[in-house]
Amino acid sequence: MAVFECAGCGAALTVPVAEVALPPHAHREGGDRYLPPLLEPGTFAVDPEPSEPPWRPWSAISPAQAAARGVYAPVDGLWSGPGGAVLLAPGDTRGTALIAEQCDGCCACAGGPNLACERCGRTVGARIDDCYRWQAVWLYPRAVRRAPVEGPARPDGDGWTVSPTPPVEPGGWWSDRWSAAVGEALAEVLAASGGAPVAVAPGLLAEIFGRTLHRLLPVGAPVRTLGLAGPGFTPAPVPDIALVPRHPWTGAAWQPPFGGVVPVPLDAAVWTHLAFPPLRPTTRLPAGEERDDPLPLRPRLLFEPDRRLLRHRLARLPAVRQPWLRAIYDRLGDRHHHRAASEGTP
Template identity: 80%
Template sequence: MAVFACAGCGAELTGPVTEVALPPHAHREGGNRYLPALMEPGTFAVDPEPSGPPWRPWHELGVDEAAARGVYAPIGGLWCGPGGAVLLAPGDTRDTVLIPEQCDGCCAAGGWPNLACERCGRTVGARIDDCYRWQAVWLRPEAVRRLPVPGPARPAGDGWTVTPLPPVEPDGWWSDRWSAAVAVALAEVLAASDGRPVAVPDGLLAETFGRTLDRLLPADGPARTLGLAGPGLTPDPAPDIALVPRHPWTGAAWQPADGTVPAALDAEVWTYLAFPPLRPTTRLPAGEERDDPLPLRPYRLFEPDRHLLVHRLARLPAVRQPWLRAIYDRLGDGRQD
């Protein structure tokens, strides 16, 4: 476990927290107007990508420098500050105060940076609780120090057993987390397709992945197959491209059998797809009445998060291939990063 302390005065700014993988929806905005906390209590994640000033537009970066920073296709620009911003649930912070003049969100705090150490006043990060944004605290890597504290480095178990995440919210909308997770995995599926059609099984997988793949890839030619593989699930025959779970603690993708190309998917989303809840298949006996709610059906067709799909594609070396670059350009009209 760890706590994060102010790099200026040493004051502890968090309670003890355990490191987990950065959620795929960490940078998603939109969806439901008021979103819950991004991180589970008692956990933190580190974003390896640079954040904070300076902001450099694409024409200033150039192709070679952008590639050295892990970006392989044109974007609006790139923050070039240090990587390693720390993401926490707001309830895990201690002894911090808001900087009022920096809280310039629409309905609440949304500016960056807007959070300071209460003891010395040093700017340490941002508290986000604006509309259409996940509740979160981001600590600037250069403003804090990570200190080890007694306690387990990881929760008990192997980490693969997670609660499946339903695809539809109680209000009838597609889950924001599904939109983000599918978008990130879709980028990897597109890269693994080699520009060929991808055959997707009927059902929820077709609803969430199939429509976008059909829209972006050719309709003719020999198709590659898409399926699921992971802990407790061994497909027979093995698909050409396997959606596999990303480990919730480390972010590492589960590795399928030889010859199958993996595309990593959020573990809770993957678990729902791989082991969906059982549905009643028989009618009730005559005279028996029940008030069990019907399975939720969304109001509209599923759409992956376009911004996150483009963001992930730009960071895959395969996007330099002409056929995938053409898809990227189609998706990225008017993009900002």
């Protein structure tokens, strides 16, 4: 385990926390008005991408410099400061104080340098708890240091056994976590397709992946198939592209024990729901009493993956330099395409 301390005075800024992988929805914005904490209590994650000034617009970055940073398609710009921002659940911080004049969100704190060390006053991070934002604390890499303490380095268990996240929130809308996770996974599915049509089995998998793949890839006889594979789940037949769980502690993708398949990591809690959906009753109440046996929640809108996260991941795949995938990347950045997708048209 670890405790994060102020780099200026050495004061402890957190309780002991265990490291987990950065969740795919770490930078997801929008959704329900009030969202829960981004991480479970007692854990932290590190974002390897630079996130501190100076900001350099794309016009000031050469292709070679961008490729050295792992970016292979045009983006608005890149931060040039160090990577390694630390993500925490807000309740795990200690010895910090909000900088009131920096808390200028709609309903609460929207981020930015608004968190200071209570002892010395040094700015150490950002607190986010505004509406439409996941609650989180981000500690700046140059402002804190990591100190090891006694305790398990990871949470209990093997990590693969996780509680499934349902695709629909209790209020009846698609889950933000699903939108983010599918957006990231779709980028790698597109790259694995080779630009050929992909067949997806009917059901929820087709609903969340198939429609976007059909919209972005050529129309014709499917050349490759998309399915699931993972611990305790043996696909039959084996798909060409397999969505596999992403380990929630390490971020590593589960590796299929059989060949001839391209594994694509997917958030483990989302994958678990797809692979082992909850059982539904096989019988209904007598006629006239259906009101006591309500149907599952069904959103009014079609599922849409997080387009911003989809493009973010695509830009960081070397395959995006291929003309056909670069064309898809550019198309996803077109506002007309985004509006048409939201309206359910090709």
